[in-house]
Amino acid sequence: MAKIECPKCGEQIETTGIVTVCPKCGADLREVVEALGHERNERMKTIVRDDSVTTHEFIVRTRGLKKIYVMGEVEVLALRDINLDVRRGEYLSIMGPSGSGKSTLFNMIGGLDKPTAGRCFIEEVDMAQLDAFELAWLRCRKIGYIFQTFNLIPVMTAIENVTLPMIFAGMGTDEMMERGRELLTLVGLGDRLDHKPYELSGGQQQRVAVARALANSPAIVLADEPTGNLDLHTGKEIIDLLKELNQASGVTVISATHDLKMIDVSDRVVHIRDGQVERIEHRHEIELEVGGMGG
Numbered sequence: 131m132a133k134i135e136c137p138k139c140g141e142q143i144e145t146t147g148i149v150t151v152c153p154k155c156g157a158d159l160r161e162v163v164e165a166l167g168h169e170r171n172e173r174m175k176t177i178v179r180d181d182s183v184t185t186h187e188f189i190v191r192t193r194g195l196k197k198i199y200v201m202g203e204v205e206v207l208a209l210r211d212i213n214l215d216v217r218r219g220e221y222l223s224i225m226g227p228s229g230s231g232k233s234t235l236f237n238m239i240g241g242l243d244k245p246t247a248g249r250c251f252i253e254e255v256d257m258a259q260l261d262a263f264e265l266a267w268l269r270c271r272k273i274g275y276i277f278q279t280f281n282l283i284p285v286m287t288a289i290e291n292v293t294l295p296m297i298f299a300g301m302g303t304d305e306m307m308e309r310g311r312e313l314l315t316l317v318g319l320g321d322r323l324d325h326k327p328y329e330l331s332g333g334q335q336q337r338v339a340v341a342r343a344l345a346n347s348p349a350i351v352l353a354d355e356p357t358g359n360l361d362l363h364t365g366k367e368i369i370d371l372l373k374e375l376n377q378a379s380g381v382t383v384i385s386a387t388h389d390l391k392m393i394d395v396s397d398r399v400v401h402i403r404d405g406q407v408e409r410i411e412h413r414h415e416i417e418l419e420v421g422g423m424g425g
Contacts (some may be wrong), residue, residue: 133164139201164300166263171282189349189382190216190239194248197234197405208234210405211248216348219380221373223392233354235402236386240352241269253349269297274343274381278355280335282327288314288338289323295345313341317371333364340371344381351375353385357392369395 134143138157148183150160195212198205208231216222225230238250239244241257250257252272260268275281282291293310301309314320317337327335343351353372357365373395376383385392393399393416401408 134159134166136298137162143229152153162330187217187277188215188216188251189220189385191251191254191255192238192248193234193247193251195235195238195250196247197231197238197243198246206226208405209238209245211336212405212407213301214407216382216384219376219382221383221395221397222385223396225383225388225392225399226408228388230235230385230402231401231405234405236352236354236384238385239350240273240275241265270295272349274345274348274351276343276351276353276356278358279333280327280339280359282335282338282342284327286326288319288327288341291327291338292341295342299346301346308340308368309345313344314338316344317341331364332360333367334353336360336364337366337371340368340375344375348381350382351386353383355387355389356385357387357389365389366391382425 136143136152136155136157136159139152139155141152143159150158150163152159192212192214195209195214196207197209198207199225212235216360224235226232236242239252241250241252241416244258252268257265257267257268263275278337278357283294286294289307289310292313293306294305296309299336311320311323315324317340319334319337319341322330322334326399327338330338336359337381339356344355350370356372357368360368369389372383372385375381376395387395393413396413397412398413401411
């Protein structure tokens, strides 16, 4: 959490970069926030480098990751010493029954939650060492998110939903609108730019969510049960779309899922049970096992 000072009344305000109006006197703080953003961006450039110049083999690494949730007097151990390496450009599926810890691991990798112990590295950056502003910077520019429930803003059109992350990244209006149109066309919705979520089917809404996840050219796309609210045919379309984007752009896709159809497009499948990595399988190994059973 960064602290800024209102130039009009001197009020000290803690912010992650979203506050634009002083809550005390109503003064416009956009210039103050922008100046803070430029200062932090220069610092972040030394922490997280552009994808085109990074050479790390593993884009995600976790070491001894542990998460404990406290519910009254009860402690629930959701993750137990998770050690995982994810290669750049990999399509990785995290599978397991409900309550296994896969969504918790997903949230740790995405910087949406903090581990109780252990470390998570994105592009060799230890996320625990980042303050709130730097973490928001990393999530905005390095990670794209796709959720089971789409999480589109109901009052905004498809192109407005897709371009929203670009606003936070400081992209100019013309560039933003052009990229938004390109992304929606890429996912097959070039003729639905001005449609609001209630005017779109479930599959179309998830395609908007995919386009939004790619808004700032992320290095990683995190998909949490992306087919969970879709029928069989539409779910398969979304899976194929993610794989196509993975192969065409080299973006790393990490999916937390129950959907067995994900196995066919995954490079590796990580099975989680009781908060631990039960086993890790390569796709060709799974195919061999299936073939053997069929015989």
